[in-house]
Amino acid sequence: MTDQTSKKKVVVIGLGNVLLSDEGIGVHIVRQLSNRQDEFPLVEFIDAGSAGMNLLHLIANRKKAIIIDCAKMGASTGRLTAEPGTMKRFTANEVQSVKKLIHFSLHEVDILKVINLSKQLGECPGEVVFFGVEPASLKPGQKLSKTLSGKIDDYTADICKELD
Amino acid sequence: MHKNLDINVHHITRVEGHGNIVVNVTNGKIEKLQWQVPEAPRFFEAMVRGHSYQDIQTIVSRICGICSITHSLAAIKAVESALGLKVSEQADKLRILMHYSEQLQSQSLHVGYLAAPDFFDAPSVVPLAARAADVVKTIVKVHRIANEWSDLLAGRTTHPVTLIPGGLTRIPTEKQLRQLQQTLKGAIPDLKKIAEAVLSVAGNIPKFERPTEYVSLKQTDPPTYTFYHGGITSADNKGAVVPIEKWHEVANEYIVEQSTAKWAKWHCDAYAVGALARFNNNAELLSPMGKNAAKMFGLQKGCYNPYMNTVAQLVECFHVVETSIALIDQLLTKGLKDEKVTSLPKAGKGAGCVEAPRGILFHEYEFDKKGNCVAADMCIPTNQNHANIQKDFEKLLPEILDESENQIRLKLEMLVRAYDPCISCSTHFLDVQFVR
Numbered sequence: 001m002t003d004q005t006s007k008k009k010v011v012v013i014g015l016g017n018v019l020l021s022d023e024g025i026g027v028h029i030v031r032q033l034s035n036r037q038d039e040f041p042l043v044e045f046i047d048a049g050s051a052g053m054n055l056l057h058l059i060a061n062r063k064k065a066i067i068i069d070c071a072k073m074g075a076s077t078g079r080l081t082a083e084p085g086t087m088k089r090f091t092a093n094e095v096q097s098v099k100k101l102i103h104f105s106l107h108e109v110d111i112l113k114v115i116n117l118s119k120q121l122g123e124c125p126g127e128v129v130f131f132g133v134e135p136a137s138l139k140p141g142q143k144l145s146k147t148l149s150g151k152i153d154d155y156t157a158d159i160c161k162e163l164d
Numbered sequence: 165m166h167k168n169l170d171i172n173v174h175h176i177t178r179v180e181g182h183g184n185i186v187v188n189v190t191n192g193k194i195e196k197l198q199w200q201v202p203e204a205p206r207f208f209e210a211m212v213r214g215h216s217y218q219d220i221q222t223i224v225s226r227i228c229g230i231c232s233i234t235h236s237l238a239a240i241k242a243v244e245s246a247l248g249l250k251v252s253e254q255a256d257k258l259r260i261l262m263h264y265s266e267q268l269q270s271q272s273l274h275v276g277y278l279a280a281p282d283f284f285d286a287p288s289v290v291p292l293a294a295r296a297a298d299v300v301k302t303i304v305k306v307h308r309i310a311n312e313w314s315d316l317l318a319g320r321t322t323h324p325v326t327l328i329p330g331g332l333t334r335i336p337t338e339k340q341l342r343q344l345q346q347t348l349k350g351a352i353p354d355l356k357k358i359a360e361a362v363l364s365v366a367g368n369i370p371k372f373e374r375p376t377e378y379v380s381l382k383q384t385d386p387p388t389y390t391f392y393h394g395g396i397t398s399a400d401n402k403g404a405v406v407p408i409e410k411w412h413e414v415a416n417e418y419i420v421e422q423s424t425a426k427w428a429k430w431h432c433d434a435y436a437v438g439a440l441a442r443f444n445n446n447a448e449l450l451s452p453m454g455k456n457a458a459k460m461f462g463l464q465k466g467c468y469n470p471y472m473n474t475v476a477q478l479v480e481c482f483h484v485v486e487t488s489i490a491l492i493d494q495l496l497t498k499g500l501k502d503e504k505v506t507s508l509p510k511a512g513k514g515a516g517c518v519e520a521p522r523g524i525l526f527h528e529y530e531f532d533k534k535g536n537c538v539a540a541d542m543c544i545p546t547n548q549n550h551a552n553i554q555k556d557f558e559k560l561l562p563e564i565l566d567e568s569e570n571q572i573r574l575k576l577e578m579l580v581r582a583y584d585p586c587i588s589c590s591t592h593f594l595d596v597q598f599v600r
Contacts, residue, residue: 017226017229018226019208019211019223019226019227047320047323048321048322049226049229049232049322049323050226050228050229050322051229051230051232051321051322051323052229053273053277053307054229054311054321054322056304056307057307057308057311057312057321058321060308113288113290116290117289117290117293120290120293120294120297120300121293121300121301121304140207140208140210140211141211142211142223
């Protein structure tokens with residue numbers, strides 16, 4: 001099994017469901033980044049898909065975690081702060097979740113709560129950075145919307161700056 | 165007794181999909197009592213049409229972040245049935261070992277993160293981690309072991325990449341299997357610790373019973389507590405086994421007004437699937453440690469308390485760990501061989517069925533002569549449980565109507581949680597507002 005001490009200290013995790021168009025943006029971006037693995041030998045790139053709770057283990061005891069996910073940034077509160085296609089960098093302290101969980105299902109995951117649990121367990125990376133991308137479409141389909149697909153190189157370039 | 169009661173555990177975010185509990189009691193009369201699933205319809209079946217038989221398991225693995233191995237295995241079994249592909253004994257055993265890892269992943273996650281807060285009277289696992297740190301750390305440890313186990317066999321923790329029609333693209337080394345076996349042996353004391361912790365609060369498991377048809381896989385040759393092989397059974401079918409190709413005659417899916425998800429029924433007006441169904445149909449075939457765990461909780465075959473599904477999940481954690489230790493012995497005794505897998509496109513139709521952690525799952529595909537998918541059908545366990553949840557509600561509510569509104573709400577919510585539903589199977593995006 002994995003030796004926890006042998007894990008790379010920096011992890012970049014792409015989250016999302018690639019069957020629901022822009023919901024999968026995190027996975028699409030991390031796939032692009034994986035192609036540049038040689039440039040970042042000390043970084044692990046992980047396509048974590050829609051395994052929300054498994055994030056707890058993927059970030060455990062790292063120095064830094066970068067999480068890329070589709071994010072509605074203000075839409076639920078009626079205070080839209082980002083146009084579709086906008087990518088924003090933020091930390092857990094800079095946002096509050098407005099996600100309503102009813103705790104019926106393991107499939108309801110609030111990533112910010114996973115970070116809280118990681119902190120409670122004393123294994124949260126010192127630095128956790130989010131890159132949230134405002135979706136243009138969450139319709140069933142394996143392709144990104146044109147709005148997001150046209151910007152994917154910009155997204156990866158911005159995230160790479162975080163790795164330098 | 166409440167004269168008037170208005171409970172509305174409601175979610176309006178259709179994109180994610182949630183279940184709603186609606187209770188309306190007026191002048192002591194139950195006017196409305198519904199388990200609603202207003203989930204936006206998904207189009208996974210349409211999404212695989214036109215794709216090659218070689219890609220189906222990869223696409224459907226993305227349907228769900230919790231049952232991704234299960235969906236992939238159901239798909240690959242259906243593809244292999246359609247194309248008449250045979251799988252070697254070694255690949256079959258490694259797939260079962262892979263499948264067990266997901267059972268432990270999901271069952272430990274459900275028992276530990278979703279059900280335990282109810283038992284310990286905590287709003288969620290985060291505050292529970294502060295109050296019962298030792299127990300939560302043990303649960304996290306077991307869940308982590310299961311994740312790494314999946315990683316070894318499936319090539320990834322979630323959304324497996326080692327499955328191909330006819331076999332596997334990659335197998336672990338004998339050394340890795342030995343290490344896994346040692347890790348699993350080491351996990352047994354942790355499982356016992358979790359079981360003791362749950363047992364200490366088992367008095368909080370509601371006492372409720374409703375005679376129910378329990379549907380699961382059953383394997384008779386050799387007799388096995390199965391998650392992977394066999395046919396479909398229930399006590400109401402007198403224990404007889406129906407071939408999986410006839411799954412439509414079992415599920416009998418139908419549409420109801422209160423839910424966008426389809427409901428299912430077989431011999432009765434509803435049936436249940438999941439760990440308790442498997443236990444009720446196969447308990448005598450559990451591993452010794454699985455049987456001991458059931459005994460600890462007084463769980464016996466023929467249990468009609470749906471809340472005990474969580475206990476059955478815990479029992480299965482012991483079973484899959486103990487059985488996997490033995491399975492690794494079998495693999496190592498024979499020695500692992502590199503096996504080349506080839507397949508050719510062919511027209512055909514086939515069904516695949518496996519037990520997801522939350523119950524029996526059916527996939528069916530039809531391919532043209534080029535091996536491209538022309539039709540697909542899936543029936544997920546959660547949909548098979550919806551009607552049963554409704555029937556449970558209808559018996560439960562009158563029995564608890566003299567309890568406080570909070571207690572009634574909690575018991576209804578706990579009942580839904582006990583079924584471990586997969587409602588918002590596939591999305592989890594961040595929903596945030598900036599505070600700085």
